[in-house]
Amino acid sequence: MQISLTINGTDVTREIEPRVLLVHFIRDDLRLTGTHWGCDTSNCGTCVVLMDGQPVKSCTVLAAMADGHTITTVEGLADGATLDPVQQGFMEEHGLQCGFCTPGMMLTARALLDHNPHPEPLEIREAISGQICRCTGYATIVRSIQWAAEHPLVAAVDTTEDEEVRA
Known part of the structure; x- marks a missing residue:
């Protein structure tokens, strides 16, 4: 089909x-x-x-x-060479360790922030409750999402050299 x-x-x-x-x-x-x-x-x-x-x-x-x-x-998520604030937040707040859960966490965070730009920590935890992270204990993930909420328009690092094919 x-x-x-x-x-x-x-x-x-x-x-x-x-x-x-x-x-x-x-x-x-x-x-x-x-x-x-x-x-x-x-x-x-x-x-x-x-x-x-x-x-x-x-x-x-x-x-x-x-x-x-x-x-x-x-x-x-990234806009060309500029990372999405969620991606930057995970870098700034060390929201990943092994990285396996990170893509799903980031997309859930982006959807949350698009719907609720200033979520409380409990709202963040509720949003990510359907995802498992075996490494972080979630505290750094919550802080990463809070960072993104506080810096919605941040210009992040230049990723031109590492840019991946988007589709």
């Missing part, structure tokens, strides 16, 4: 098998490997992407269900 969707601002049309999960379509077909694949049961949250601005666990969404929608992966 054919699907058409927008991934990180790029229109994409592909032939897919109807049973393909969105996480596998993103990683295998589009080679956007920032979206991690963890449990396949929606427990860990490492596969979170934004669908029309809302966080979804891409291991529970068929790629066919994304037809006609706008998907944002972690590769789509």
Whole structure:
């Protein structure tokens, strides 16, 4: 079957098998490997992407269900060479250790801040409650999201040399 969707601002049309999960379509077909694949049961949250601005666990969404929608992966957060404030916040506040949960956490944080620009720590914890981080104890993640809320328009580090293909 054919699907058409927008991934990180790029229109994409592909032939897919109807049973393909969105996480596998993103990683295998589009080679956007920032979206991690963890449990396949929606427990860990490492596969979170934004669908029309809302966080979804891409291991529970068929790629066919994304037809006609706008998907944002972690590769789509930065604006060219300027990091999103959420990405910068994770750098400033050391919101990651192993990094496995980080892409999903960042996308959940972006959706939260788009909906609620000044969340309280409890609201942040509630927003990320569907995701597991085995390394940080969540305190640095909460601080990272608070940093992003306090610096919504910060110009971050130049990533030109490390810029990845967005789609």
